[in-house]
Amino acid sequence: MPVASDVTAPTGTTTARSPLLSWLAVTAVTLGIFSLVTTEILPIGLLTAIAADFRISDGTTGLMMTLPGLLAAVAAPTVTVATARIDRRLMLCALILLLALANFLAAAAPVFWLVLVSRVLVGITIGGFWSIGAGLADRLVRPESAGRATAMIFSAVPLGSVLGVPAGTFLGDLAGWRAAFLAMGVLTTAVFLLLLLLVPALPAVRPTRLAALRALLRGGRTRFALLTTFLIVLAHFGAYTYVTPFLRHVTHAGPGSVTVFLLVYGAAGVLGNFLGGAALTRYPRATFGAAAGALAGATLLLPVFGRWEGGAIALLIVWGAAYGAVPVSSQTWFARSAPHAPEAAAVLFTASFQATISLGALVGGVVVDHTAPSAVMLLGGVTAALAALTVWRYKARRGPAEGRVASGAREGGRHER
Numbered sequence: 001m002p003v004a005s006d007v008t009a010p011t012g013t014t015t016a017r018s019p020l021l022s023w024l025a026v027t028a029v030t031l032g033i034f035s036l037v038t039t040e041i042l043p044i045g046l047l048t049a050i051a052a053d054f055r056i057s058d059g060t061t062g063l064m065m066t067l068p069g070l071l072a073a074v075a076a077p078t079v080t081v082a083t084a085r086i087d088r089r090l091m092l093c094a095l096i097l098l099l100a101l102a103n104f105l106a107a108a109a110p111v112f113w114l115v116l117v118s119r120v121l122v123g124i125t126i127g128g129f130w131s132i133g134a135g136l137a138d139r140l141v142r143p144e145s146a147g148r149a150t151a152m153i154f155s156a157v158p159l160g161s162v163l164g165v166p167a168g169t170f171l172g173d174l175a176g177w178r179a180a181f182l183a184m185g186v187l188t189t190a191v192f193l194l195l196l197l198l199v200p201a202l203p204a205v206r207p208t209r210l211a212a213l214r215a216l217l218r219g220g221r222t223r224f225a226l227l228t229t230f231l232i233v234l235a236h237f238g239a240y241t242y243v244t245p246f247l248r249h250v251t252h253a254g255p256g257s258v259t260v261f262l263l264v265y266g267a268a269g270v271l272g273n274f275l276g277g278a279a280l281t282r283y284p285r286a287t288f289g290a291a292a293g294a295l296a297g298a299t300l301l302l303p304v305f306g307r308w309e310g311g312a313i314a315l316l317i318v319w320g321a322a323y324g325a326v327p328v329s330s331q332t333w334f335a336r337s338a339p340h341a342p343e344a345a346a347v348l349f350t351a352s353f354q355a356t357i358s359l360g361a362l363v364g365g366v367v368v369d370h371t372a373p374s375a376v377m378l379l380g381g382v383t384a385a386l387a388a389l390t391v392w393r394y395k396a397r398r399g400p401a402e403g404r405v406a407s408g409a410r411e412g413g414r415h416e417r
Helices: 021-055 065-083 086-108 112-133 143-154 156-175 177-198 210-217 219-240 243-249 255-279 284-305 311-322 326-337 342-370 373-398 402-410
Strands: none
Touching: 021 065, 021 086, 021 112, 021 143, 021 156, 021 177, 021 255, 065 112, 065 255, 065 342, 086 112, 086 177, 112 342, 143 156, 143 255, 143 326, 156 177, 156 255, 177 311, 219 284, 219 311, 219 326, 219 342, 243 255, 243 373, 255 311, 255 326, 255 402, 284 326, 284 373, 311 326, 326 342, 326 402, 342 373
């Protein structure tokens, strides 16, 4: 999958390590991303239980999704630039330890505002870890293996949905929602030890500066990536954050069925991630547009066919597969907009993605509190349709030769034709 990579590795960074140790390091970073993704979206499966425990509305509980995205958007450029000269291995370890602390705090919080404090810590971790860790593949393995290593790291995104969220929801049903956060705290502590032991020293070799970020924002392809990311992520998280209330109140699914539904959704997301990644090389705009269109169709039809469990699960499969292709599609466009400044592109990707997660959860919370879960699905569908239209119009304006977009990576960041 063509995604952004971190700064170019110094000569000899990986050559002195055996392939086994190199891939173990990649596995440790992958588990770090998995912990981030799972912790961030864990409240989705536990939303109803958390709201009932603190006697607050589903929309208010949705702040658990809003705050991390908002803080991550700020932390992505701030942490990356402020720590630009610090060894990246030390930064990954420090950030994942902060994530463990956040999970333990959420598990023990006696009042909701302390839960929100923990989510602030989650946001800081996401912004810093994603911007630094998402593109480390070519510094951990040999150049010929960098593509496979990058695909492995990004597979943690859908795996957070297919394994993390359903497992957390199942544990929450058995032992309470706090047990799910406690388990994530233990897992994240184990990941910290793996990062400490397996990842080699990674001294910063090309510090990211604010000037590089400002320069990227002037590029047409970067602005396209920002707009499409904003629309599709707003659509998805505005609706998906409140999928549990929808399944409980509209589909009338029991707790066990909701867990199964989320598991099936996540499995479809894994499939969509790999299919989308394979298609992006030749058809980047078509892949992005198809994902947005399928997501729009699934969410628009849920209020109609999601009243029955069969219809709901069929549409969740379509939704999961569609969204599975979104993160890699978005990251690809950011990477190709700035092949000369990969870490800066990763920062913009992280900041825009996380800010929109925050906004989507916030808008969805307002809608669900004042209307009904079905209205959130309709809003998500309309917004996803706008994303698909934006991709189509961009293609029509820029020309039909999809495959030639890849030449941007060879042109050193020049704007598309």
